[in-house]
Amino acid sequence: MTVSQTEYIKQDAATRVQVLSEALPYIQQFIGRTIVVKYGGAAMKDSNLKDKVIRDIVFLSCVGLRPILVHGGGPEINSWLDKLGIEAQFKNGLRVTDAPTMDVVEMVLVGRVNKEIVALINQAGGSAVGLCGKDGNLIKARPQGDEGIGFVGEVNNVNIKILETLVNNGYIPVVSSVAADETGQPYNINADTVAGEIAAALGAEKLILLTDTRGILKDYKDPSTLIPKVDIQEARELIAMDVVSGGMIPKVNCCVRSLAQGVKAAHIIDGRIPHSLLLEIFTDVGIGTMIVGSHLQMSG
Numbered sequence: 001m002t003v004s005q006t007e008y009i010k011q012d013a014a015t016r017v018q019v020l021s022e023a024l025p026y027i028q029q030f031i032g033r034t035i036v037v038k039y040g041g042a043a044m045k046d047s048n049l050k051d052k053v054i055r056d057i058v059f060l061s062c063v064g065l066r067p068i069l070v071h072g073g074g075p076e077i078n079s080w081l082d083k084l085g086i087e088a089q090f091k092n093g094l095r096v097t098d099a100p101t102m103d104v105v106e107m108v109l110v111g112r113v114n115k116e117i118v119a120l121i122n123q124a125g126g127s128a129v130g131l132c133g134k135d136g137n138l139i140k141a142r143p144q145g146d147e148g149i150g151f152v153g154e155v156n157n158v159n160i161k162i163l164e165t166l167v168n169n170g171y172i173p174v175v176s177s178v179a180a181d182e183t184g185q186p187y188n189i190n191a192d193t194v195a196g197e198i199a200a201a202l203g204a205e206k207l208i209l210l211t212d213t214r215g216i217l218k219d220y221k222d223p224s225t226l227i228p229k230v231d232i233q234e235a236r237e238l239i240a241m242d243v244v245s246g247g248m249i250p251k252v253n254c255c256v257r258s259l260a261q262g263v264k265a266a267h268i269i270d271g272r273i274p275h276s277l278l279l280e281i282f283t284d285v286g287i288g289t290m291i292v293g294s295h296l297q298m299s300g
């Protein structure tokens with residue numbers, strides 16, 4: 001090895017050590033705190049990136065944070081509906097869910113996507129347990145009620161006992177957004193909504209939504225128009241003014257609702273950036289859009 005190669009390796013190691021050391025105050029701040037991460041289907045498409053998200057979740061758990069992963073899978077549901085000759089339809093970002101579509105949603109989310117994520121976390125050295133709203137009575141659903149939207153559900157209540165039992169024993173819960181009502185009828189609930197309600201019920205430190213855009217954009221076609229911080233009132237106005245549309249509506253709504261119920265901060269961040277979770281939690285870089293309860297919190 002040449003002298004310059006040895007120097008390079010030393011410098012590289014020094015940078016790594018510095019990065020680790022800089023994470024210390026953040027680890028101290030968040031140790032023991034619950035972080036609810038929603039991993040959207042749109043950000044799941046690239047398997048390389050998926051591995052990094054999974055490693056980040058395991059990292060959070062290893063350094064003493066309490067991560068809970070809620071996953072989506074909209075694109076995978078679409079592809080299975082397509083294979084089965086069922087047309088996918090959406091209203092205000094929510095999937096119109098008739099009985100055959102409900103079957104596919106449950107099979108894909110609870111059967112395929114959930115178990116794939118559980119297996120990946122376990123391969124990365126974590127200990128994941130997959131569950132949907134039905135398991136341990138985690139979520140009771142009620143119909144969302146819009147005309148013609150079918151078995152789309154809302155969260156009626158969250159029973160955090162099963163999550164606390166798992167997290168207290170070192171497991172990483174991986175939650176899919178299918179839940180039953182009092183009669184056992186399954187409902188398809190938007191995964192952002194589930195993440196927001198779970199974060200609220202647990203009084204989470206952070207709700208982080210990983211998606212395939214930089215955050216909330218003033219013009220959703222132009223990535224340079226990122227809005228870095230908004231408060232609840234401004235977020236509601238963005239929906240009313242149609243700046244936020246489609247799949248971004250349930251995201252902003254769930255952030256607003258969870259903040260109103262005590263979650264400290266909600267972030268919509270770009271899951272296409274490698275290790276975006278670690279960047280958001282352990283650095284000052286502040287990627288994506290941060291939504292806070294009021295302007296008083298805007299410095300966070």
Ligand SMILES: Nc1ncnc2c1ncn2[C@@H]1O[C@H](COP(=O)(O)OP(=O)(O)O)[C@@H](O)[C@H]1O
Pocket residue numbers: 039040041042043072073074210211212213215216217218219220243244245246247248249
């Ligand atoms: N103002 C906005 N800023 C950013 N994205 C927006 C906005 N309005 C609508 N969108 C759309 O919302 C999409 C994210 O929602 P969705 O596709 O449901 O993601 P996920 O699968 O992560 O839940 C973006 O890809 C974008 O097309």
Ligand SMILES: CC(=O)N[C@@H](CCC(=O)OP(=O)(O)O)C(=O)O
Pocket residue numbers: 039040041042071072073074075077093094095105152153177188189190191192247
């Ligand atoms: C009612 C409703 O729209 N449910 C969603 C559930 C999955 C989801 O939310 O997936 P993403 O996070 O990948 O969008 C759906 O059927 O697509």
